Amino acid sequence: MSIDLGQDVAVTVVGAGPVGLVLAAELALSGAAVQVLERRAEPDEAMKAQSINLPTAEALDRRGLLSAAEAVQREVVERVGSFGRVDGDRSRTAPRFTGHFAGMVLDADLVDWSDPDLAAHTVADGARMVPQRELEALLAEYVARLGVPVLRGVEVTALEDTGDGVLVGTTAGTVRTGWLVGCDGGHSAVRRLAGIDFPGTDPEITGYQAVADFADPEKLAEGWTWSPEGVYRYGPQPGRVTTVEFDDPPADRSAPVTLEEVQDSLRRVSGVDVTLTALRATPTRWTDNTRQAATYRSGRVLLAGDAAHVHPPFGGQGLNLGVGDATNLGWKLGAVLAGWAPEGLLDTYEAERRPVGAWVLDWTRAQIGVLRGDPKSAALRGLVADLLGTRDGTTYAVKQISGAAQRVDLPGDHPLIGRFAPDLWLGDGTRLAEHARGGGFVLLDRTADGAFARLAAAWAGRVTSVPDDEATPAGILVRPDGVVAWASDTADATGLEAALHRWSGAPSFETMG
Known part of the structure; x- marks a missing residue:
């Protein structure tokens, strides 16, 4: 069977797992011509991650896939057995997903669910128990609707960065692409062929x-x-x-x-x-092989997911870490291709994602140390168990595992800046996330005179302004990856224009004051 490789496509993504599919979808939403190459002839049926964290579930929500993920969770709960509980004033039956640390299951009854970081993210509770195989199938349907070709049975064998693109040798022929992104796992051919080192700690278990x-x-x-x-x-x-x-x-x-x-x-x-x-x-x-790529980018070759970092699979952190890479990289690379990216935007991909990856590597390394059967590790496990048996300890661990505590280091004093956008219901009955389907920026404007929207009008086509009744926060600017880039509790627009320039580039046109 012949395989029709796309020629002169803007981006070729290698790997059709969840990371590669999310990245391809984000690029397609930005208008980029993208194709996915996958060496496996069929989807991987191996058991992998059994759940997703809040940032991943909310990424699905922003793209209109929450209901499909909720359907998967209902099927999983039916298989495992009902352990749902009523979710407070919204009367939704959803599991209180906590996870475990080194095999020590975190008690949901000890968690302070009123903690602001957790209370701000409840909509996605019904879409957390989504195994990797089901997630991959859901995403495959989504990219197909977006018209992204996924070419299976194609293995990458060579690459050459020519400065203005990448020549990629494959088992189906040679393809020229503007950019090449390796989402092809821990044994990444893209990483190896690009000559990117993969330092870390060797496996012992x-x-x-x-x-x-x-x-x-x-x-x-x-x-x-x-x-x-x-x-x-x-x-x-x-x-x-x-x-x-x-x-x-x-x-x-x-x-x-x-x-x-x-x-x-x-x-x-x-x-x-x-x-x-x-x-x-x-x-x-x-195994507990734990490594992080020396760089996430070499010229026009980039890495995401397990191609950029590997570690023990506790809690499905690798899947979620990779999806976070994809949502972060997708809109930024799309902006470069569209020609409106501000200077240095693509550099912020590694700057923002490397620290998160390093933290996950240490989080899983720590669990290996606590898991071991020697007397020293057993003593340490007892001490950690005592800490996790407290309200503060369990709440801390759940916030870390769920991703609710994740933050990007961005300029600005408002506590929401750098956080993933919280659940926000609007006066018309919609949620702010529902206005992010197109993959662009979303600006919530709760000023009485629409001042924030008027300022952002110069970025029409990149920023969707959503008016709402007066409330707090008065306004927030949400990036395509769900991260809050600017926020204000008052009608003061200080910092909004700077944030728009920083993340959305130069205005499309000038507006009258």
Whole structure:
């Protein structure tokens, strides 16, 4: 079967996982001609992340995909078993998703849900339990509606940055593209061919994740269980099992995982002669290999997702970190291609995303240290368990895991600046996020005379002004990635014009004062 590679496309994205698909969608919304190349002939069916965090769920919301994600969660909850609760005054049944730290499950009843960072983000509660496979399918449908070609069975074998574009050699022929973005995983061919170093810490452990049928499931304890040989978790999904062994990394991580391999690991860790009869999903093998690319950009070649950073998979942080990369990079690269990007805008991609990536790497490294079965780690685990057994400790951990505490370091004194935009309901019954479907900037204007909107009119086509009744905040400017670039509690527009220039470039036209 011949594959029709697009020639002279503006951007070629390598990798059709969630990160590559989100990036392609954001670029398409900006008007860029984009194509996606994927070496796999079919979508990856392996078990990976089982949930998404608040920034990822809200990214789906901004693009009109929240209801589809909520439908996925309802199906997952049905499979796992109902643990929903009524969400306060909005009377919505949704799980209070907390997660775990190093196998220590965070008690939802200890969380201070009135904490401002958590209380500001509740709309997406019903779309958090979205496994990676289902998310990928949802996004594949979305990019198809946007007209983005996803070419499967195409492997990248060479690249040459010519200064004004990139020549990409593939198993289906050579393609010329303006920009090349590697979203092709931890073993990224794009990163390797671009000569970008990948420093970090070497793997020391082996983990497995599988969903299986058992002849004797009653032999296993539910939840996380420690033993001298390692750690295992059984549940919450029927048949789902995770094991962690602290001996050595696997000899060949890329080899297919067999039923016998998972069974042997589970027997060693649990000390129980349990028997697996079948695998009901493609199992995965993982390690604590933890690395971050020396740079996220080399000329016209960029990296996002696991191509830029890898770490242990606790809490699905890698998926969410990668989607954050994609939403941040997508509109910025789109602005460069559209010709209106202010100077240095593309440089802010790595400047903003590298610190978040470094934090996630350390967050997962810390969990490996606490998980270990040696006496020192056990003592540390006891201390951390005590901290997580407090209201402040649990609330802190949930805020970190959920992404509610994420902040970009941006100029301005208002507490919302640099945060992801909170849930904001408007007087006409809509939410602010619903006005972000087109992928541009959104300016909320609650001044009595529309002063903010008049100022932003010069950026028509890039900024959508949304009028509303007077309230607090009086106005906020939200970037396409959901980050608040400017905010004011009064009708004072100080700083708004500077923020528009900083992020939206030069005005499209001059307005009369």
